[in-house]
Amino acid sequence: MHAFCESPQILSTIEAVAADRRMARVHVKAVSGGIQAATEFFSEAPTPNLVLLEANQDYEELVQDLDRLAEVCDVGTKVILIGHINDIQMYRDLTRRGVSEYIVAPVGQIELIQALSDLFTSPANDPLGKSIAFIGAKGGVGSSTMAHNIGWSISTRQQQDVIISDFDVAFGTSGLDFNEDPPQTIADAIKAADRLDDQFLERLLTKCSERLSLLTAPAVLENTCDYDGEFFTHLMELLQNSAPYTVMDLPHIWSGWNKGLLLGADEIVITAVPDLANLRNVKNMLDLINQERHGDRPPRLIINQTGMQKRPEIKPKDFAAALDRDDFIEIPFDAATFGLAANNGQMISELSSGSKVAELFDNLAKDVTGRSEAPKVSKSLFAPLLGKLKKSK
Known part of the structure; x- marks a missing residue:
């Protein structure tokens, strides 16, 4: 232009x-x-x-x-x-x-x-899928857990096709969280960057369910994470052409390619725990994101692991107020539930479907997708016919 x-x-x-x-x-x-x-x-x-x-x-x-x-x-x-x-x-x-x-x-x-x-815009072309980036204010704050549970909710509760892509090549946990050990991972895509296309990407994806696929990380230390940003731009184009929603599980590193993925996402979710270092890091992230992303919705903020016994913490409302925000999602500390889910390779909703935390994940999934109502799924092949019969009476 x-x-x-x-x-x-x-x-x-x-x-x-x-x-x-x-x-x-x-x-x-x-x-x-x-x-x-x-x-x-x-x-x-x-x-x-x-x-x-x-x-x-x-x-x-x-x-x-x-x-x-x-x-x-x-x-x-x-x-x-x-x-x-x-x-x-x-x-x-x-x-x-x-x-x-x-x-x-x-x-x-x-x-x-x-x-x-x-x-x-060409009406003949399929619309590009939506990308949702999850990143932690520090390592170990539970950002991957948030990404995996919310991606699962989008696929299961909203019946939408989702790809969860684990960009933490060295330490990613998506395979563990979903109890999957695929032979091919995102590392294979990086090694074959020159021939990566939609068909090759499809072979790398692990099918978890009818609507949920994983691009897992190998979690090995053979190579460092000094990657070319152009590769990840191409990879994201392929992912967004493959599914309506791509959940990006970003590592807590500050490299050029990771920054590019974060700032280029359609939606951003930041997870933090309520302490001073997290507060500083979230503020720095928000300042950068607001400066670089004019006209976009502000990032969602999850304050995780609140109420941990014997740990001094900043009250969630004070944490958010220090960031000039009044909107945040608070997830209480629950070592038993989250630990059992991680050890079993399950999502929170699979383990405790009626819990308050499962409801929080479902609500946040609706928020980041913009879909307020989940589609109703028939429980049997005869459900539509039975529904018509009931109406006729």
Whole structure:
């Protein structure tokens, strides 16, 4: 996309759009100057997929300038025009002349990203799956347990296809938590990065249930975790094309690829325990995320293991207040239930389906997916027919 802006406000908006995570695959160039500057530039250079123009002139002059630009535009180039006149007839005339979209200034970052998305969305393509990143404020706070239980809830309670991907290559616990020991793991994908495609990925996935698949970690120390970020970008594209929901179990390390996965996720869940080091780390994470992810929903905060006997802790409300937040999920310390589930390779809802913690997991699963109601599942093949018979009576 090449943008030609006549005002500092629009130029600033374009720069913010270019830095947005949703535009990571788009090459954006923004310069000062309007339609005449664009015409002069493209008379000696090929036009890109999209040209964005800001126009301040009156309608007659605008049409003349657009006609001159059309003479140097390549076939297939889309044009978005940001104007300062709010007139429906003008909009219709411009679209008839080949302008793809006309937006009335001022325009915000999210509004412009939505317009770009709508312009290049193809109804024939399957929608991209949603990615949900789970990360701990420190190691050992229970982030993986949260990721696995909530991923299980999405697949079981909401009947949605889910892939849980364990990115903690050296110390991941997804295989243990689901009582699976697959022969192939995410390490095999990393080793074969040059030939990783959807078919190869399918062979690496472990089927836990009809709707839940795992990409486990080998939990071996043969190699360090100094990986190429481009590989994980490609892997996430394949995962999101394979299932409606990808749960990312991120390790507590601060590498370039892990940071990229975190900031690129559609939803983020941070797990912490109520002590001072966790509070500091959560604040640092939130500051970074808020700075880098304009227009996204703020991360969910889970305060885990509260009420542990003989351990000094910050009260959950005070913990959240120190972060200028009033929304959080509190999970009380329950060594017996969580320990038994981990040792059995079970989820909390399998072990204690009616418990308060199982309900918390189900509610958070609804929240991160945006699905308030879980679909009803027939218990027998004859249930639909019996339902009709009851109605007829």
